[in-house]
Amino acid sequence: MKKVFLFLTGVIGVVILLQVSCSKAVAGRTDNLPPLASSDIDANAGDWKPVLLTSASEIAVSAPVATTTPDYIAQVNEIKTWQANITADEKRIIDYWGAGAILRWNEIMRDLVAKHNLPPYQNDDGTYPVPSASNPLAYPQFPFANPPFAPRAYAYISAAQYDAVVAAYYYKRLYNRSAPFKVDSSIKVYVTKTDLPSYPSEDAAIIGAAVETMKLLFPGDQDYIQQKAEEHKRARILSGANVRSDLEAGEALGKAVAQKFVARARTDRAGAAGGNQAIWTQMENDAIARGETPWYSLELPKRPPMLPLFGKVKTFLFDSLTAVSLRPGPPPSTSSKNMEDETKEIYGYVKNDTRENYRIVHFWADGVATYTPPGHWNAIAAEDFITKNFSEARWARNMALLNMTLMDAAIVCWDTKYFYFNPRPTQLDPKIKTLTGIPNFPAYISGHSTFSGAAATILSHIVPDKATQYAAMAQEASLSRMLAGIHYRSDCEIGLQVGNSIGNYAVQRAQTDGAE
Amino acid sequence: MHAQTDIDGIMMNKNQICIGPTYSHSAWDEYWEGKLKRNNLNLGTVSTQSMMIGANYGITDDLNIMAMGNYVWTKASAGTLHGVNGVQDLSVFAKWKAYKKKFGKSKLSLIAIGGFSTPLSNYVIDYLPLSIGMGSSVLMGRGMIDYTYKRWSATISGTYSRRSNIDIDRTAYYSEQGMITKEVEMPDVLSFNFRAGYRGRYLIAEAVLNVMNTQGGYDITRNNMPFPSNDMDATTAGVNLKYTFKFHTNLAVVGGVTHTLGGDFFGGRNVGQATGYNAGIFYAFYLNKKDKKQN
Numbered sequence: 001m002k003k004v005f006l007f008l009t010g011v012i013g014v015v016i017l018l019q020v021s022c023s024k025a026v027a028g029r030t031d032n033l034p035p036l037a038s039s040d041i042d043a044n045a046g047d048w049k050p051v052l053l054t055s056a057s058e059i060a061v062s063a064p065v066a067t068t069t070p071d072y073i074a075q076v077n078e079i080k081t082w083q084a085n086i087t088a089d090e091k092r093i094i095d096y097w098g099a100g101a102i103l104r105w106n107e108i109m110r111d112l113v114a115k116h117n118l119p120p121y122q123n124d125d126g127t128y129p130v131p132s133a134s135n136p137l138a139y140p141q142f143p144f145a146n147p148p149f150a151p152r153a154y155a156y157i158s159a160a161q162y163d164a165v166v167a168a169y170y171y172k173r174l175y176n177r178s179a180p181f182k183v184d185s186s187i188k189v190y191v192t193k194t195d196l197p198s199y200p201s202e203d204a205a206i207i208g209a210a211v212e213t214m215k216l217l218f219p220g221d222q223d224y225i226q227q228k229a230e231e232h233k234r235a236r237i238l239s240g241a242n243v244r245s246d247l248e249a250g251e252a253l254g255k256a257v258a259q260k261f262v263a264r265a266r267t268d269r270a271g272a273a274g275g276n277q278a279i280w281t282q283m284e285n286d287a288i289a290r291g292e293t294p295w296y297s298l299e300l301p302k303r304p305p306m307l308p309l310f311g312k313v314k315t316f317l318f319d320s321l322t323a324v325s326l327r328p329g330p331p332p333s334t335s336s337k338n339m340e341d342e343t344k345e346i347y348g349y350v351k352n353d354t355r356e357n358y359r360i361v362h363f364w365a366d367g368v369a370t371y372t373p374p375g376h377w378n379a380i381a382a383e384d385f386i387t388k389n390f391s392e393a394r395w396a397r398n399m400a401l402l403n404m405t406l407m408d409a410a411i412v413c414w415d416t417k418y419f420y421f422n423p424r425p426t427q428l429d430p431k432i433k434t435l436t437g438i439p440n441f442p443a444y445i446s447g448h449s450t451f452s453g454a455a456a457t458i459l460s461h462i463v464p465d466k467a468t469q470y471a472a473m474a475q476e477a478s479l480s481r482m483l484a485g486i487h488y489r490s491d492c493e494i495g496l497q498v499g500n501s502i503g504n505y506a507v508q509r510a511q512t513d514g515a516e
Numbered sequence: 517m518h519a520q521t522d523i524d525g526i527m528m529n530k531n532q533i534c535i536g537p538t539y540s541h542s543a544w545d546e547y548w549e550g551k552l553k554r555n556n557l558n559l560g561t562v563s564t565q566s567m568m569i570g571a572n573y574g575i576t577d578d579l580n581i582m583a584m585g586n587y588v589w590t591k592a593s594a595g596t597l598h599g600v601n602g603v604q605d606l607s608v609f610a611k612w613k614a615y616k617k618k619f620g621k622s623k624l625s626l627i628a629i630g631g632f633s634t635p636l637s638n639y640v641i642d643y644l645p646l647s648i649g650m651g652s653s654v655l656m657g658r659g660m661i662d663y664t665y666k667r668w669s670a671t672i673s674g675t676y677s678r679r680s681n682i683d684i685d686r687t688a689y690y691s692e693q694g695m696i697t698k699e700v701e702m703p704d705v706l707s708f709n710f711r712a713g714y715r716g717r718y719l720i721a722e723a724v725l726n727v728m729n730t731q732g733g734y735d736i737t738r739n740n741m742p743f744p745s746n747d748m749d750a751t752t753a754g755v756n757l758k759y760t761f762k763f764h765t766n767l768a769v770v771g772g773v774t775h776t777l778g779g780d781f782f783g784g785r786n787v788g789q790a791t792g793y794n795a796g797i798f799y800a801f802y803l804n805k806k807d808k809k810q811n
Contacts, residue, residue: 007614007626011659014630014676024681028696111694121739139738298596300557353598358640362685369690369740379688379696426596433598437741485598 029383030107033099037192038391042515045393046170049513050163051316051400052260056170059256061249064175064199067183075243076184082238083188090238094190097235099386101206102161102395106382108228109157109210110371112218116145117369119303119440126301130274136220143217147439147447148310148410151374152270153217155316155400155407160213160261162400164205164254165393171253172197181240190239201242201250202392207232208254209261216262268314273307280304287421293334295423295442306441311415316404317505326412326501328494331422331444339428342488346425347432350485357483358435364448364480365436373448373477374406377455380473384463397515398462402455405506409454409499410447416498417442425485434485445495446487449478453499458506474499521570522582522609522629523709524722524756525662525671528574534800535571538770542792547645548784550735560594562645562788566604568796578613585636588648597646600639604649607633609656623664629673631656642684642700644742645788651744652679652702669722670712677705682744691745692734700745703732711756720758724774727751736786746786751777770796 046056053059065071082090097104120129120140129140136142143149179198181189196202207229214225233251236242242250283305287294297303315323332338349357366373381402385395422444426432439447452474460467478496481487510516528534543563546555570584585606591599608631615626634653641651660673679702688696706729713722733747754774761767776789 007628008659010614011628011657011674014657017657024701026681026695026697026699026701029687030696107694107696110688111690114690114694118737118740300594350598353600355602355638355640358600358643359685362640362642363687365686369737370686371688371690371694376688432596434596435598438596485596 030099030103030386032095033103033386035095035098035190035192036100036103036392037389038194038394039389040391040394041194041196042169042391042393043173043196044169045166045391045397045515046168046173048166048169048393048397048515049509050166051159051404052264053163053167053257056167059167059253061167061171061175061200061253064177064245064249067178072183072243072245075245076180076187078244079180079187079237079240080184083240086238090234091190093231093235094239097203097232098191098239100395101203101232101392102158102399103382103386104232105157105161105206105210106378106399108225109154109214110375110378112214112221112224113145113150113153113375114369114371115221116141116143116218117150117372118144119146119368120144122301122303128301128303133216133219136218141220145372146306147372147374147451148273148307148414149270150372151403151406151410151451152265152268152313154374154378154403156217156261156265157210157213158396158400158403159316160209160258161206161254162396163260164209164257165202165396167253167257168200168202168205168250169393171200171249172202175199177246179241180243187240189241191241198242198246199249200253201236201246203236203242204233204247204250205254205257206392206396208251208256209258210254212255212258213261213265216265264314270310270313273310273313274304275308277304279308283308283418283421291333291335292421293423293428295421296427297440298424298426298438299440303440305418306439307414308418308441311411311413311418313407313411315408315411317408317502317509322505323408323412323415326498327416327419328445328498330420331488331490331494334423334428339488342490343425343428343432346482346485346488347429349483350432350435353435360476360480361435361484364477365484366448367437367439373451374403374410374455376477377402377406377451377459381455381459381462384459384466388463394515397513401458401462401506401510404509405454405458405503406451408505409450409502412498412502413445413447413450413495414441416445417447420444422491425488432485436484436486438486443487444491445498446478446481446491447495448481449474449487449492449495450499450502452477453496454503454506455499457500457503458510461507461510521572522607522611522631522658523673524711525625525627525660525669526715526720527577527611527613527627528572528580528800529802530574530576531803532574532800533571533803534573534798536569536796536798538566538568538570538794538796540566540568540792540794542774542790544776544788544790547788548786549738549740551783551785552738553778553783553789556595558595559592559597559645562592563590564648564790565589578616580611581609582611583608590646590648592646600643600646600648602639602648603637604635604639605633606636607631621666623662625662627660627662627673629656629658629660629675631658640685641682641744642686642689644744647744650679650702651682651684654679664715667714667716668712669715671710671722673709675705675707675709677707679704684744689743691743700743702745703730703747705730705748713756718760718762720756722756724754724756724772725751726754726774733786742786748787749785750787751782751784752790753777766800768798768800770794770798
């Protein structure tokens with residue numbers, strides 16, 4: 001029996017060894033970043049051109065109490081008390097938020113989109129339920145954060161944050177109240193010390209704008225969002241960067257600014273973008289009347305087209321007439337030799353489904369349960385901005401530019417898709433099996449190509465030394481859709497061109513917004 | 517008697533080697549999304565075929581080593597997703613009969629098995645349910661108790677599989693939270709195998725029950741796609757047969773069927789309810805003639 005015992009001990013020993021040998025915990029690329037250290041604090045960002053505010057001073061912020069008052073001294077003591085008992089977890093949140101307020105809220109909104117980017121499951125009768133903003137936690141949860149929803153969400157959050165930051169910087173210069181660590185040198189400082197006045201807090205303005213816009217966009221995730229907001233404010237006090245009144249004034253300002261964006265979002269026509277059966281049938285009939293094979297859903301059961309009226313949503317960077325003028329000419333007729341050749345080309349790609357093709361397709365797919373292609377370009381931008389030592393104001397401005405571009409790209413792209421209602425390659429040739437899921441909307445023009453062309457253009461303006469890489473990435477993102485079997489060459493090439501044109505409107509704004 | 521696999525209680529004799537191909541086919545049209553059983557009209561029936569080449573060698577009567585590699589094809593009968601095929605993983609095992617004892621007509625053995633498997637090609641991983649493998653390198657430790665009474669046998673084993681993390685083709689993903697990395701933490705797997713039946717000189721026939729339990733991971737959310745680090749659990753039941761030809765005892769054929777059990781108790785989690793079969797042919801011989809034994 002001794003041998004049996006030894007054997008069992010040995011087996012159990014091996015199992016325990018296998019279990020505990022080296023940790024498998026995975027770290028993200030932005031988990032451990034140094035505190036944001038701007039090469040230029042952009043002290044005059046209060047002069048930059050806001051998006052919706054009529055001026056940086058449109059929303060009033062009252063003058064702060066002087067740093068010599070008992071009120072202020074009490075707030076400084078709050079910092080000191082918190083710092084005296086600082087825990088490891090508190091240091092973790094200081095590090096996390098210290099990397100940048102716009103960066104972290106950008107990551108949070110990407111997470112929320114990925115979490116909600118799930119197409120609803122069908123009803124028993126083969127119809128599909130529609131998420132309800134007024135009952136967001138019931139299945140299917142609101143929102144279905146699909147490719148047009150996502151850039152609109154990113155744009156409203158980012159643009160609201162930008163306007164809130166511009167207003168915050170305006171009042172910082174106006175009231176010029178020093179940061180607490182300048183007032184009392186015994187405060188420990190866990191952020192990069194700068195001369196930027198701390199009232200009102202730009203971090204809190206960013207929080208206020210995020211929380212307020214997210215109430216509209218992610219109404220079922222308030223618990224999570226509020227918890228992040230509280231943690232962020234706590235990190236600012238713990239790090240010695242702000243006293244409580246800096247945060248209160250900043251957050252109130254951010255919320256008030258965001259109200260303007262929420263009011264715009266409620267009337268920007270996105271709410272009606274889903275259309276109805278009559279509209280879907282009309283689009284189909286219009287395509288038939290033009291002598292074309294109309295798009296139909298390749299899902300089983302057939303799913304109504306994704307947000308067919310999103311092309312009517314109000315753009316940020318140009319007016320609605322310009323949006324229509326950006327719509328490209330028609331794709332090759334579905335009955336033409338051209339289209340036949342383009343379909344054959346795509347069949348050739350999927351027949352030769354090399355491992356490298358899967359890599360390219362999946363790298364850029366950004367499909368179900370991801371932050372979508374606009375989210376991917378936010379991720380690319382964020383990781384590049386980290387290396388550029390932008391101020392919080394410049395981060396806000398650059399992300400707002402990028403995301404307004406991506407939203408407008410979605411609008412023009414969706415307008416084009418539903419104007420032509422062109423079928424996917426697999427519809428014209430069912431032999432075409434795809435390397436990723438086929439999105440449930442017409443083919444012409446490619447969303448990935450439009451988004452990527454637009455993003456690469458504005459990012460090349462913001463980070464000129466990476467212009468060549470951005471262009472190559474946009475090309476690859478565009479190509480990935482052909483290799484996947486879900487787009488024709490025309491969709492991709494014209495999509496990139498249209499995207500570039502939209503990006504140029506963002507460049508024009510960037511050149512005149514006072515930040516350059 | 518020819519030994520077969522890393523999961524049974526049978527050993528190869530010293531200097532005996534056994535080589536052969538096995539074909540297997542499995543398919544499902546229903547799967548568990550978390551614990552919710554469903555079908556998917558956009559996948560139809562998902563089928564996997566595999567051609568495996570395996571070899572087993574007896575270093576001594578009590579220590580065997582074996583290696584196997586396979587080529588896998590996947591396909592979905594409906595929807596538009598492209599099937600994939602390719603060389604999957606190489607597995608190697610060492611099987612050691614650490615203890616044996618006779619009690620009259622009964623025999624008891626304790627067997628320890630260590631294994632390692634690793635992808636043989638850079639196949640696409642993050643393409644479930646159509647990817648051909650999980651991409652992990654796996655270190656396995658298995659303890660086994662084998663009992664025979666005359667020609668009847670019962671074997672029980674437990675396996676802990678330590679799976680390495682994997683890299684996928686995208687730079688970020690959402691599991692239960694947003695992850696800004698291409699690396700995926702792969703939960704380990706604990707499994708148990710029970711098999712019992714007749715172990716004759718020419719015919720081996722066993723009923724097999726296998727329980728797989730992933731130690732962590734998360735559930736597929738509603739109408740989402742599966743992901744390699746899902747919490748995958750399954751209980752399968754099946755029958756394994758092996759027949760050694762009397763006229764030519766070097767040659768044996770193997771076959772089996774397996775079915776993933778459903779129901780509240782046995783039902784799986786984040787896996788397909790697969791039904792499968794396999795068939796193979798093995799050729800066994802002694803590297804050194806004088807080692808040949810009569811058994």
